Amino acid sequence: MTSVARNRWIAVVALLVAGGALAFVSFGNIGKNLVYYWSPSEMLAQGDKAVGPTIRLGGIVQPGSLKWDAGHTQLSFRVADSHAPGAASVAVQARETPPQMFREGIGVVVEGTYDTSKTFTSARLMVNHSNVYRPPLPGEDLGEWRKKMDTTTVSERSK
16 A cells, blocks of 8 residues: 555545544534523523523622522522613522622622523522732721722722
């Protein structure tokens, strides 16, 4: 066998292996392992397609919606697209202790499932926060500094 013929056979075998792998990924059960990342409006727009699969829902904890029952480790709140009044939102139920930074108005990502009762059941709760840290300025009141760090965005802090 000449080197040209051998190289052709190697190329054909490589293409068959790649085609088989692509077919496995395309037609196999890999779809059951996918996790969708949607905002509340995107998830609501999916309708019945959103019911059942594992979803990561990202948005803002809607002010005034947070209810925490420490005795039963029951957390309920609404995740909204934005701080704007009337923004699309989804009710979320979680049976875990929230992270220490969790509060109304903060960015959040919850992973879980959406059901026919229009409630998102969270199996995992993650808080979005900035990695920016600014120490208090000399003479700055610590209480005011904490308040500013809790309520401002990164761009506002750098001013």
